[in-house]
Amino acid sequence: MKKGIIVLLVALALVVLISPGLIGRMAEKSVDENLNWAAQESGGLAVTSENFSRGWFSSEGQHRIKINDEKVKAALGAVAQTDDLGPFPVLIVNTHLDHGLIAVSSLARDKGSLTPGLGNAVSTLSIELPDGETVELPGSIYSKIALSGELQSKYVLPAGSFEEDGGTLSWGDSDIDFSTNPNNGKVTAAGRISKLKAEDGLELVEIAGLTFSANQAPTQYGFSTGDASVALDGMSVTSNGMQAGGIKSMKVDASTKVKDGKLSGYTRLKLDSEALPQFGEVSVVADVNMAGADAAAVGAIRAALEAQGPDPDPQQMMALVGDDLKRLLAGGVELRFDQLDVTLPKGTVKTKLDFKVRQDDDATFEWTSLLLTTEASADISIPQELLDMMLQMNPQVGAAVGMGFLKQNGDVYEMQARYAKGLLNINGTPMPIPLGMFQ
Numbered sequence: 001m002k003k004g005i006i007v008l009l010v011a012l013a014l015v016v017l018i019s020p021g022l023i024g025r026m027a028e029k030s031v032d033e034n035l036n037w038a039a040q041e042s043g044g045l046a047v048t049s050e051n052f053s054r055g056w057f058s059s060e061g062q063h064r065i066k067i068n069d070e071k072v073k074a075a076l077g078a079v080a081q082t083d084d085l086g087p088f089p090v091l092i093v094n095t096h097l098d099h100g101l102i103a104v105s106s107l108a109r110d111k112g113s114l115t116p117g118l119g120n121a122v123s124t125l126s127i128e129l130p131d132g133e134t135v136e137l138p139g140s141i142y143s144k145i146a147l148s149g150e151l152q153s154k155y156v157l158p159a160g161s162f163e164e165d166g167g168t169l170s171w172g173d174s175d176i177d178f179s180t181n182p183n184n185g186k187v188t189a190a191g192r193i194s195k196l197k198a199e200d201g202l203e204l205v206e207i208a209g210l211t212f213s214a215n216q217a218p219t220q221y222g223f224s225t226g227d228a229s230v231a232l233d234g235m236s237v238t239s240n241g242m243q244a245g246g247i248k249s250m251k252v253d254a255s256t257k258v259k260d261g262k263l264s265g266y267t268r269l270k271l272d273s274e275a276l277p278q279f280g281e282v283s284v285v286a287d288v289n290m291a292g293a294d295a296a297a298v299g300a301i302r303a304a305l306e307a308q309g310p311d312p313d314p315q316q317m318m319a320l321v322g323d324d325l326k327r328l329l330a331g332g333v334e335l336r337f338d339q340l341d342v343t344l345p346k347g348t349v350k351t352k353l354d355f356k357v358r359q360d361d362d363a364t365f366e367w368t369s370l371l372l373t374t375e376a377s378a379d380i381s382i383p384q385e386l387l388d389m390m391l392q393m394n395p396q397v398g399a400a401v402g403m404g405f406l407k408q409n410g411d412v413y414e415m416q417a418r419y420a421k422g423l424l425n426i427n428g429t430p431m432p433i434p435l436g437m438f439q
Contacts, residue, residue, distance in 0.1 A: 058098045064128075065091040090128040097121045097145075120144055123153075138162075139174075150181040159195075167200040185218035202240055209233035221299030225256040225263075236274065246274035248281075262331075263298050264291040283343040294331035300324040329370065332359030347383030354378075376419040384411050404429060 050062045067088045098120050123141040128134050139157035154177050161170035172195030179188050190213040197206045210233070216226035229252065236246035249272050256265030269286040276282060304320045337353040358373045382390075387406075390397045400406045406413040407427050417426045424431040 058096065061095045061097070063093045063095070065093065089130065092126045092128055092134070093123050093141075094126070095121050095123040095143075150179055150183075152179040153177070155191075167198070170197045171195060185224070187214070187216045187224075189214045204238040205235070207232070207235045219258050219295065219299075221258065221263075221295045222303055223299055225258055225265075227253075227255045229253045243274065245276060248272040248274060258295045261295050262291070263293040263295045264289075266290070280345040283341075285339055285341045285343075286337065287339040289334075289336045289338060291334050291336075292331070293333045294328050297324045297328035297331065301328065326365050326367075327362050329357050329373075330360045330362035330365040333357050344386060346386040346389050349383075349386065350379075350381040352377075352379040371422050374419065376417075378415065378417040380406075380415040382406065382413045384408070384413060387413050 046066055048064045050064060121141075121143040123143065125137040125139070125141070126134050127137060138160050139155055141153050141155045143151055143153040145151055154175060157171065157174040159172045161168060163169075171193070174191070174193045176189065176191030176193075178190075180186075191211065193207070193210040195206075195208065196210070197204070199205070210231070212228075212230045214226065214228040216224040216228075218224045230250075231252075232247060232250040234246070234248055237244045249270075251268075251270045253268040254265065256263065258264075266289045267286070269284060269288075271282075271284040273282040273284075301321045301324050304317070304324070308317060308320070334354070334356040336355075337351065340351040340353065342349045342351075354375075354377045356375045357370065358375065360369055360373050387397070387401075401408075401413065404427055406415050408414075415427060417424065419425070
């Protein structure tokens with residue numbers, strides 16, 4: 001009995017002496033892996049670990065994240081409309097880890113069950129400017145590090161404001177939850193940003209609130225699939241004291257998946273705008289679906305486009321992606337707009353579109369084959385009052401009525417177009433397309 005107690009005491013002593021350093025090392029490795037994996041997925045980012053001080057019960061570390069890819073810099077320069085952005089600032093992440101004696105000391109309750117973890121972490125952010133000045137960023141990131149390598153984090157941003165060079169940026173309480181796992185590549189995120197306002201004395205942009213969520217997992221084809229959702233409660237833009245537009249509300253839901261090597265997905269959009277000059281308030285409802293796309297071809301095309309950067313050469317791009325594009329089309333693909341409604345004060349334009357390329361032999365596929373393998377349909381309805389307004393703005397719209405593309409049906413004008421095997425039919429009138437001009 002005494003011998004067993006002594007063995008137990010020795011084992012406990014070893015746990016007390018060895019586990020803290022071991023868990024600290026594992027926690028450090030998990031943070032490094034997640035940050036480096038996120039940088040690789042984002043592209044063009046470099047992460048370096050500095051000043052990591054490992055203790056028995058807690059550790060301190062610092063990571064520096066910077067942009068080192070010229071193509072990413074060029075893309076940002078294109079957005080900023082300048083060729084010289086100068087040196088880029090560096091994001092600094094300071095992290096405090098509490099990792100306890102052993103891994104199970106960091107158990108986290110999840111729906112009544114216990115999940116073992118490596119510890120808890122709190123991170124703060126700052127920006128190091130090119131001149132060496134450091135600017136502290138508001139908010140903190142609270143993380144839980146699991147034994148599996150998953151990093152679960154929450155970014156908490158209390159309400160506050162920031163002033164610089166005559167401009168003011170203010171925000172309400174906001175938070176973002178996200179998790180990453182380098183072992184399986186899965187990423188989840190959900191967040192809420194409230195009462196964001198930016199003004200510089202001349203222009204004012206206000207966002208009433210923004211919520212979003214995403215759940216993405218990688219595929220073998222070089223891209224990720226999953227679900228995503230964004231909801232905007234409202235946004236207004238004011239210039240020189242005058243309303244310059246805005247959005248009353250917007251909701252976007254999207255989803256993609258791969259099954260049997262085929263990529264499919266959908267996007268749902270509902271948008272209500274503030275009043276626009278000459279049009280008034282505008283509402284858009286869209287339901288877009290895609291199915292049957294060859295996932296390997298999509299991945300290859302995506303990789304080629306990314307490799308070319310923000311300003312690719314069209315001829316060079318076609319030479320690079322031509323074969324993959326043929327493989328994509330030969331495999332068969334369908335793009336449908338099951339609903340595309342645009343509502344103006346004068347009425348609603350309703351549109352349904354369907355483009356389908358039938359599967360063909362990719363070994364013998366040629367561009368001229370598209371004319372025979374493509375099927376398409378379009379159904380458009382325009383209220384007469386809205387068409388009259390369009391005629392006042394652009395009299396050439398009347399040509400569509402005169403040529404029979406739009407036919408009156410009561411108080412609306414309609415177009416029904418069908419295309420198959422090289423023959424276009426609009427409102428019952430066949431319009432053959434000369435195939436010779438494409439050879």
